[in-house]
Amino acid sequence: xxxxxxxxxxxxxxxxxxxxxxxxxxxxxxxxxxxxxxxxxxxxxxxxxxxxxxxxxxxxxxxxxxxxxxxxxxxxxxxxxxxxxxxxxxxxxxxxxxxxxxxxxxxxxxxxxxxxxxxxxxxxxxxxxxxxxxxxxxxxxxxxxxxxxxxxxxxxxxxxxxxxxxxxxxxxxxxxxxxxxxxxxxxxxxxxxxxxxxxxxxxxxxxxxxxxxxxxxxxxxxxxxxxxxxxxxxxxxxxxxxxxxxxxxxxxxxxxxxxxxxxxxxxxxxxxxxxxxxxxxxxxxxxxxxxxxxxxxxxxxxxxxxxxxxxxxxxxxxxxxxxxxxxxxxxxxxxxxxxxxxxxxxxxxxxxxxxxxxxxxxxxxxx
Amino acid sequence: xxxxxxxxxxxxxxxxxxxxxxxxxxxxxxxxxxxxxxxxxxxxxxxxxxxxxxxxxxxxxxxxxxxxxxxxxxxxxxxxxxxxxxxxxxxxxxxxxxxxxxxxxxxxxxxxxxxxxxxxxxxxxxxxxxxxxxxxxxxxxxxxxxxxxxxxxxxxxxxxxxxxxxxxxxxxxxxxxxxxxxxxxxxxxxxxxxxxxxxxxxxxxxxxxxxxxxxxxxxxxxxxxxxxxxxxxxxxxxxxxxxxxxxxxxxxxxxxxxxxxxxxxxxxxxxxxxxxxxxxxxxxxxxxxxxxxxxxxxxxxxxxxxxxxxxxxxxxxxxxxxxxxxxxxxxxxxxxxxxxxxxxxxxxxxxxxxxxxxxxxxxxxxxxxxxxxxxxxx
Numbered sequence: 069x070x071x072x073x074x075x076x077x078x079x080x081x082x083x084x085x086x087x088x089x090x091x092x093x094x095x096x097x098x099x100x101x102x103x104x105x106x107x108x109x110x111x112x113x114x115x116x117x118x119x120x121x122x123x124x125x126x127x128x129x130x131x132x133x134x135x136x137x138x139x140x141x142x143x144x145x146x147x148x149x150x151x152x153x154x155x156x157x158x159x160x161x162x163x164x165x166x167x168x169x170x171x172x173x174x175x176x177x178x179x180x181x182x183x184x185x186x187x188x189x190x191x192x193x194x195x196x197x198x199x200x201x202x203x204x205x206x207x208x209x210x211x212x213x214x215x216x217x218x219x220x221x222x223x224x225x226x227x228x229x230x231x232x233x234x235x236x237x238x239x240x241x242x243x244x245x246x247x248x249x250x251x252x253x254x255x256x257x258x259x260x261x262x263x264x265x266x267x268x269x270x271x272x273x274x275x276x277x278x279x280x281x282x283x284x285x286x287x288x289x290x291x292x293x294x295x296x297x298x299x300x301x302x303x304x305x306x307x308x309x310x311x312x313x314x315x316x317x318x319x320x321x322x323x324x325x326x327x328x329x330x331x332x333x334x335x336x337x338x339x340x341x342x343x344x345x346x347x348x349x350x351x352x353x354x355x356x357x358x359x360x361x362x363x364x365x366x367x368x369x370x371x372x373x374x375x376x377x378x379x380x381x382x383x384x385x386x387x388x389x390x391x392x393x394x395x396x397x398x399x400x401x402x403x404x405x406x407x408x409x410x411x412x413x414x415x416x417x418x419x420x421x422x423x424x425x426x427x428x429x430x431x432x433x434x435x
Numbered sequence: 436x437x438x439x440x441x442x443x444x445x446x447x448x449x450x451x452x453x454x455x456x457x458x459x460x461x462x463x464x465x466x467x468x469x470x471x472x473x474x475x476x477x478x479x480x481x482x483x484x485x486x487x488x489x490x491x492x493x494x495x496x497x498x499x500x501x502x503x504x505x506x507x508x509x510x511x512x513x514x515x516x517x518x519x520x521x522x523x524x525x526x527x528x529x530x531x532x533x534x535x536x537x538x539x540x541x542x543x544x545x546x547x548x549x550x551x552x553x554x555x556x557x558x559x560x561x562x563x564x565x566x567x568x569x570x571x572x573x574x575x576x577x578x579x580x581x582x583x584x585x586x587x588x589x590x591x592x593x594x595x596x597x598x599x600x601x602x603x604x605x606x607x608x609x610x611x612x613x614x615x616x617x618x619x620x621x622x623x624x625x626x627x628x629x630x631x632x633x634x635x636x637x638x639x640x641x642x643x644x645x646x647x648x649x650x651x652x653x654x655x656x657x658x659x660x661x662x663x664x665x666x667x668x669x670x671x672x673x674x675x676x677x678x679x680x681x682x683x684x685x686x687x688x689x690x691x692x693x694x695x696x697x698x699x700x701x702x703x704x705x706x707x708x709x710x711x712x713x714x715x716x717x718x719x720x721x722x723x724x725x726x727x728x729x730x731x732x733x734x735x736x737x738x739x740x741x742x743x744x745x746x747x748x749x750x751x752x753x754x755x756x757x758x759x760x761x762x763x764x765x766x767x768x769x770x771x772x773x774x775x776x777x778x779x780x781x782x783x784x785x786x787x788x789x790x791x792x793x794x795x796x797x798x799x800x801x802x803x804x805x806x807x808x809x810x811x812x813x
Binding site: 111112113114115117118119121122125299300301304325328329332333335336337338 | 459460461462463464485489541542543570571572573574575576577579592
């Protein structure tokens with residue numbers, strides 16, 4: 069970050085305000101921590117999470133809604149979901165109108181595949197008359213729990229109702245994902261491109277767009293889309309998968325760099341990148357048993373469709389039907405409609421009779 | 436983790452982490468490698484330049500890049516800042532200095548490498564480490580510590596709530612060291628024929644009584660045992676004294692003199708059996724010559740090398756080993772000798788014949804050692 073750039077100047081101003089408040093008023097700290105959190109999300113740079121934690125540490129005893137909310141966000145980043153849920157609940161105690169706290173609680177329940185609890189939060193957003201947040205919450209809930217078309221429609225309605233760029237970015241990204249699950253690549257591409265056209269730095273969007281392109285056998289476009297994003301482990305993973313598919317000379321170094329980074333994360337006891345590590349082991353290191361082990365641990369914590377998918381793929385590759393059982397249970401209970409996942413589920417059920425998982429980016433025969 | 440590639444900053448290199456997209460975004464870690472051996476501390480501390488910049492500000496010209504020149508200009512500040520956040524204590528605070536500043540690449544960019552040296556007040560006490568780097572401004576920061584305390588490795592990941600590390604002065608290593616020297620002691624008495632022959636020469640008559648110019652068997656096992664215990668204890672006490680004095684370099688004797696004297700002690704002990712001069716109070720002989728044998732043990736110990744930080748313990752281990760070896764010899768000798776004491780085989784064959792053979796062998800040793808010759812022994 070150049071000192072002259074607006075972000076650096078903004079951060080310097082926020083830091084000065086924190087220094088002036090000298091620990092009496094948590095508000096400037098909350099603002100600075102919130103900005104750090106946004107930067108961490110946008111750039112995939114966890115150092116900002118550590119900075120935010122440190123800025124908030126003098127206010128550990130505060131029960132103010134804004135303080136609890138930022139703490140909840142920081143905790144969910146570290147996958148401390150229980151702690152985050154409690155913080156957001158505390159924020160709602162202090163301020164029952166705090167819609168964002170309901171939205172975060174809903175998102176965490178969705179990640180953990182607790183759809184009944186997620187529904188309570190989505191309903192609360194409706195009661196607070198927050199149609200955009202409610203649309204996002206309900207849309208995802210419906211899509212995850214087997215009603216893809218209704219979910220897509222809810223997200224679309226929410227999108228039509230908001231002009232706010234950050235909201236549109238999030239909704240367009242999710243619409244792209246849902247359209248892809250529904251087997252509508254043209255619609256998905258349209259949504260992703262509309263999101264990219266907003267010109268907002270967002271690591272999640274780039275990752276989702278890259279995954280879509282990889283599934284569509286378009287690795288060359290992934291390489292183009294990810295230029296300059298190698299700093300993020302998650303995005304370097306997608307870049308390396310694309311580069312390997314294209315047999316690019318740079319891919320080898322990227323795979324080595326990823327191996328180094330996972331080793332470095334392991335050395336410090338960091339476990340927040342298990343989903344990526346499972347994909348790395350499966351698609352780049354060619355180590356199906358290791359991929360399966362990591363994916364299974366990850367699935368205990370995070371149960372979104374992408375987590376389910378890597379566990380299924382690893383189970384198929386490792387020819388271990390039992391390991392995929394939690395995903396098969398989820399597919400059955402939720403009725404999730406993605407054809408690719410359903411096919412992988414069927415493959416994993418035929419234990420031992422499957423030669424290998426479909427390599428990434430290869431078309432799979434649709435049933 | 437990839438082996439760090441250290442490059443000396445003799446040339447002005449641009450450490451442009453901000454402009455290098457191939458570097459990882461990762462949470463902040465520092466890598467602290469320390470060897471504490473006795474009082475001496477040596478080590479290396481890798482801290483990301485990005486973290487140093489965030490904490491103390493390195494980018495002097497404000498262009499967003501950190502150059503080697505900018506880092507070099509702040510070497511003293513970096514050292515003060517970092518060392519102010521690391522405490523090492525062993526019997527009191529250890530001093531720590533940065534002996535050298537280098538730069539290295541890790542997965543997430545350039546790191547300052549601080550080569551550390553230091554000194555602790557104690558060389559044997561437990562070690563305490565208190566790590567406070569960056570926690571005040573980055574709570575996700577972790578200190579990845581690999582510490583070798585007197586050769587025993589430890590690894591830890593230190594965080595804001597776990598910045599302190601307490602390491603017991605290597606009990607395992609001490610025990611191992613003790614055991615190692617104990618084995619050496621046993622081994623040495625077993626291969627040290629001169630010591631064994633001296634001891635046997637003193638023990639052979641223990642089951643006999645010299646009366647009216649004739650040897651007869653002792654009446655009770657108890658009498659033989661008491662005699663043996665006196666001899667062995669006296670020998671042990673004596674050689675322990677000189678072994679300790681020599682090992683601690685209080686007294687040093689030329690080894691040729693010591694070895695010759697040991698050979699002479701065997702000659703005299705064997706000769707005394709054939710032509711008795713000293714018949715009672717053999718323990719006094721054992722004590723007197725035991726002093727000489729202690730110097731012999733010490734020269735072996737000197738070859739093994741005594742660890743400076745565990746001198747007493749190793750010495751004790753070696754000594755205990757020697758005693759155990761001795762006891763094994765006595766335990767196997769005494770019952771057999773007692774049973775055979777009244778037979779002609781023992782009195783003529785073993786006692787007289789054995790003593791004569793011992794005398795012969797020890798005379799050859801004496802000649803070899805005193806005149807530096809090679810006759811029979813290796």
